[in-house]
Structure formats: C-alpha cells, structure tokens
Amino acid sequence: MAQEHNLAFLKRVPLLASLSEAQLETLAASTVRRNFAKGRTIVAEGDSSQALYYLLSGRAKVQRTDAEGKEVILAVLGAGEFFGEMSLIDDEPRSASVVTLSSCDFLAIGKESFTELMMASKEICMAVMRGLVVRLREADRKIETLALLDVYGRVARVLLDFSEDIDGEKVVPMKVPRQEIAKMIGASREMVSRVMKGLELDGFIVPLGNGRLALRDKIRSYLH
Numbered sequence: 478m479a480q481e482h483n484l485a486f487l488k489r490v491p492l493l494a495s496l497s498e499a500q501l502e503t504l505a506a507s508t509v510r511r512n513f514a515k516g517r518t519i520v521a522e523g524d525s526s527q528a529l530y531y532l533l534s535g536r537a538k539v540q541r542t543d544a545e546g547k548e549v550i551l552a553v554l555g556a557g558e559f560f561g562e563m564s565l566i567d568d569e570p571r572s573a574s575v576v577t578l579s580s581c582d583f584l585a586i587g588k589e590s591f592t593e594l595m596m597a598s599k600e601i602c603m604a605v606m607r608g609l610v611v612r613l614r615e616a617d618r619k620i621e622t623l624a625l626l627d628v629y630g631r632v633a634r635v636l637l638d639f640s641e642d643i644d645g646e647k648v649v650p651m652k653v654p655r656q657e658i659a660k661m662i663g664a665s666r667e668m669v670s671r672v673m674k675g676l677e678l679d680g681f682i683v684p685l686g687n688g689r690l691a692l693r694d695k696i697r698s699y700l701h
C-alpha cells in the first residue's frame with residue numbers, strides 16, 4: 478500500500494520523468510515520503526550518505542558550520558529541487574547540512590537503487606548533471622558577488638534572488654530574517670539591519686507588511 482502511494486508521487490517528480498513503470502516501481506520500494514517541521518536537519522555535514530532527497534514543498538537551507546559554530550548559508554532550496562547527490566556520487570561524507578526553513582515535505586530515495594538507476598538511465602544522469610551545473614553557475618555568481626560587491630550590493634543581490642515578479646513589480650514574497658541574509662553574505666546581522674534601513678530610507682525597498690518587500694528597479698545600481 479505504502480509502495481503504491483510512493484509510486485503515485487514518483488510519477489509526478491520531473492527528475493524521474495524518463496523512467497519506465499518497472500523502474501519507478503523498484504524505486505518506490507526504497508523511497509519514503511516524510512514531513513519535517515521548520516528547523517530540523519535533514520542531512521548533516523560530515524555524515525555518510527544513505528539517500529537522495531527531493532523537496533516536494535517548503536524551503537530548506539544548505540549550510541556549513543566552522544569549528545567555532547559560525548554558519549554560512551550556501552543556498553536555499555525550494556520545491557522541485559533535489560539534494561544529497563554529491564556524497565552519493567563521490568562516496569565522500571556529506572558536504573554540507575540541509576536544514577528546513579519551513580515545514581517541508583520530501584522524498585528520501587534509497588542510495589543503492591538511485592545509483593543503479595543513474596547507471597541505467599542516461600536521462601537521469603543528464604538531469605543530475607544539469608542540477609550540478611546549475612549549482613556551479615550559482616556558486617560562481619556567489620564568488621563574484623562576495624569578491625566584487627560591497628555589503629549594499631551583496632544585500633541587494635540576495636533580495637533580488639528571493640524576489641518574484643508580482644503584478645509587474647519585484648517583490649520578496651516572504652520574510653527573510655536578517656540573520657539568514659547575514660549568513661549568506663558573510664556580514665553581521667547588525668550590518669545587514671543597517672543596510673536594510675538605509676535602503677528603505679532611500680526608497681530602494683518598500684515594506685509591504687508581514688515581512689514582504691517591494692524592490693525598486695534602482696536597487697540594481699548596487700550590482701555594478
């Protein structure tokens with residue numbers, strides 16, 4: 478019964494769209510669907526890998542922590558994205574932790590059957606490679622941001638990355654805590670608060686309530 482349930486979910490996962498019914502059935506047997514509340518660790522940096530994960534809903538942050546407990550956020554993942562593929566491919570420990578930023582529904586797909594499927598399906602290999610390339614492009618962009626932009630530019634970059642086009646306006650549709658922004662750009666929370674206040678006073682960002690923000694076009698001037 479649980480397996481049939483998983484099968485129905487797997488059929489809707491774009492990453493697995495190329496698989497045959499028989500391959501999906503094999504995968505369903507080693508797949509569990511789970512829900513974690515906000516603030517839970519799905520994958521812990523340094524652990525050995527047992528599974529690949531696919532986010533069905535919610536948001537999760539990818540982070541690394543140094544010996545003193547200082548954290549840096551490498552990425553924020555959303556519905557339709559997978560994670561946990563790196564250690565599955567190179568058999569090294571988990572490269573980072575993945576922690577839920579909201580309630581998250583996700584699939585945990587068993588390592589062995591997924592590895593077998595990568596061997597069997599060119600399409601799955603390509604989909605995983607495409608995912609890795611997207612991440613490399615993002616990482617390149619982040620290096621550029623950190624190396625070339627001042628703290629205003631870095632905050633502007635994060636806000637634009639979180640924004641969506643709503644009724645012709647760029648809107649950050651949810652509250653992004655200043656502490657989280659600080660961990661993404663290597664600045665203190667106090668510095669981020671100061672920059673956000675400055676951006677608001679100068680009319681680059683406009684609070685819309687509930688932590689939502691409208692971004693004015695001129696905020697892009699900080700990216701040069």
Ligand code: CMP
Nearest residue numbers: 539551552560561562563564571572573
């Ligand atoms: P893995 O190393 O198995 O476990 C941690 C996961 O975090 C990793 O696989 C990737 O799926 C994900 N991850 C690591 N670094 C990044 C990054 N820079 N951007 C997005 N996801 C990442």
